[in-house]
Amino acid sequence: MFYQRMCKEFEEDYNIKPEDNISYEYFTTIWAEHLPEFKIPKTSEFVECSICAQLKEDRNRAKTKQEKEIISELLKKHFVQVETERKVYHATREQARFEPDEIMCIIQDGMDQKKTAIPRLVNEDKMTSLLARIRLHITGNIIHTNVPGGKIIPAYVDLLNYPHDSNLSMHLLLQTLFDNRARLSRCLFTQLDNCYRENKNRYMLSLAHVLVQYKVFDMVDLHFLPVGHTHEDIDQLFSCISRHLKKTNIYTMDDMERAVMNSYNVPVFVKHVEGVFDIKKWLLPHMVKNFKGQSKPLHFQFKEFDGKVRMRYRHRSTSNWRPVLQFKDDDFTPIEESKG
Ligand SMILES: [Zn+2]
Numbered sequence: 001m002f003y004q005r006m007c008k009e010f011e012e013d014y015n016i017k018p019e020d021n022i023s024y025e026y027f028t029t030i031w032a033e034h035l036p037e038f039k040i041p042k043t044s045e046f047v048e049c050s051i052c053a054q055l056k057e058d059r060n061r062a063k064t065k066q067e068k069e070i071i072s073e074l075l076k077k078h079f080v081q082v083e084t085e086r087k088v089y090h091a092t093r094e095q096a097r098f099e100p101d102e103i104m105c106i107i108q109d110g111m112d113q114k115k116t117a118i119p120r121l122v123n124e125d126k127m128t129s130l131l132a133r134i135r136l137h138i139t140g141n142i143i144h145t146n147v148p149g150g151k152i153i154p155a156y157v158d159l160l161n162y163p164h165d166s167n168l169s170m171h172l173l174l175q176t177l178f179d180n181r182a183r184l185s186r187c188l189f190t191q192l193d194n195c196y197r198e199n200k201n202r203y204m205l206s207l208a209h210v211l212v213q214y215k216v217f218d219m220v221d222l223h224f225l226p227v228g229h230t231h232e233d234i235d236q237l238f239s240c241i242s243r244h245l246k247k248t249n250i251y252t253m254d255d256m257e258r259a260v261m262n263s264y265n266v267p268v269f270v271k272h273v274e275g276v277f278d279i280k281k282w283l284l285p286h287m288v289k290n291f292k293g294q295s296k297p298l299h300f301q302f303k304e305f306d307g308k309v310r311m312r313y314r315h316r317s318t319s320n321w322r323p324v325l326q327f328k329d330d331d332f333t334p335i336e337e338s339k340g
Contacts, residue, residue, distance in 0.1 A: 003027050049228025051078050081316060082229045085298060088317045089223060089232065092189045093144035100146040100185060104217075107191040108173060108199075109230075110164070111138040111238040120250040135160055136253075138241070138260065139168070140234055140268075141176045145183055149266040153237065154179065157257070158273035166203040170279040173207075175271075177216070187219040191232065194224040200294060205311070206283045208302045212309045213286070219303040226298065240264045 003024050010016040022030075055078065059071040089107070096105035117133035136159050143152040156172050169192070177184065188211065192199040199222075208220040225232070244263035250256050257270045294300075297313040301321070304310070312321045 047228050049082075049226060051226075052228060081318070082226055084317055085223075085225050085229075086232075088299070089191045089225070092191075092221075092223075093233075096144040096185075096189070097146055097150045100183065102185055103187045103189055104180075104183065104185040105144040105189045105191070106141055106173070106176060107144075107232060107234045108139065108141045108169065108176075109193050109232075109234045109238075111140060111241065113137045113160070115238075115242045115245065116256065118250050118253070118256055120245060120248075120256075122247060122249055136256070137164070138238075139172050140237055141172065142234055142237065143176065143180060143183070151266055152180065152183075153264065153266055153268045155260055155268050155270050156273050157253070157260075157270060162273065162276045164198065166198055166201055167278060167280050168273075168276055169198045170204060170207050171276045172273070174277075174279070184216065186217065187221070188217045189221045189223065191223050191225070194227045194230055194298075196295060200224060202287060202294065203280050203283055205294065205300060205302075206286050207279065208300065209309050209311065210283065210286050212302045212304060219301065221302075222300040224298045237264055237268075241268075 006027070007018065007021045010021055011018060052075070055071055055075045059068055059075070062068045062071055089105075092103065093105045093107075096103045113135055116138055117135050119128070119131060119133065121128050136157055139156045139158075141154050141156075143154075144150060145152060154176050156175070158168070162168055173190065177188075190208075192204070194200060204222065208222055211217050211220050224230075241260055241263040245256075245259055248255070248259045250259055253272075260270050261268050297315045299317060300311060300313045302309055302311050312323060314321050
């Protein structure tokens with residue numbers, strides 16, 4: 001595709017005859033030799049929701065007007081469901097601002113690292129575009145609480161020297177809780193990226209269990225948005241950071257830190273990740289037994305019941321909690337696949 005576009009541009013802009021363009025083989029050889037750092041991503045950076053993708057494909061293939069209408073109706077219903085899940089988060093963040101002693105609401109996500117490599121210059125020239133870049137990654141947390149602006153925003157910068165897995169997510173969540181320990185409320189509500197590798201796994205669920213067991217919180221909720229519909233206020237923050245970076249010359253880590261701090265209407269507190277605790281190892285004695293099927297539910301809740309920490313879950317915010325009537329005797333109720 002790039003080769004075809006290049007040939008077309010040469011023909012249109014420079015009147016090069018098609019037969020005078022270099023061959024595709026020569027084009028790929030030059031690319032491999034001189035521009036090995038330029039890679040075309042195999043997939044889009046945004047994961048599309050499988051339900052949306054399937055319904056849109058079905059609608060395109062539909063032969064009759066009636067078929068198209070039925071599929072459009074299904075799509076509409078799906079969007080209503082997604083919106084209902086968003087409202088769970090929006091209602092909780094409002095509650096956290098009005099009742100900060102009752103609930104602490106935190107959203108966590110990572111910024112696209114292609115936008116934060118340094119040096120980063122407003123006007124690139126041939127020389128600067130060839131400079132080696134240091135890649136870094138920003139994880140943002142927004143704590144919704146009763147402060148001017150309604151939020152506290154810590155952002156953690158790492159040089160991709162730690163695996164981006166649940167250890168890093170849990171470490172940064174605990175770091176945020178520790179740094180804001182004077183603000184801990186009765187309940188914690190987390191809005192995490194719906195990603196198995198980092199968040200939606202038995203380690204994160206076990207951490208929620210431990211936070212209740214050790215009485216840090218009376219109740220912990222882990223809430224996820226449907227995959228492909230996870231764009232939230234944290235992404236708006238990243239867009240603001242990204243826009244601000246485009247207007248700023250960034251040569252050093254300090255420049256980056258300053259730019260990120262001043263990129264949003266609420267100050268962003270930047271911290272460097274100096275190390276990551278092996279929280280997965282700490283959690284091993286607390287690990288969930290017989291645990292499976294956590295990929296489907298969007299909402300998990302942990303609280304003490306009858307002297308023990310229990311978990312319940314629901315597939316969507318409109319589904320019933322399971323177990324429905326009471327928590328079972330097991331430390332954790334094994335989740336049965338796909339009944340929602
Ligand atoms: Zn969808």
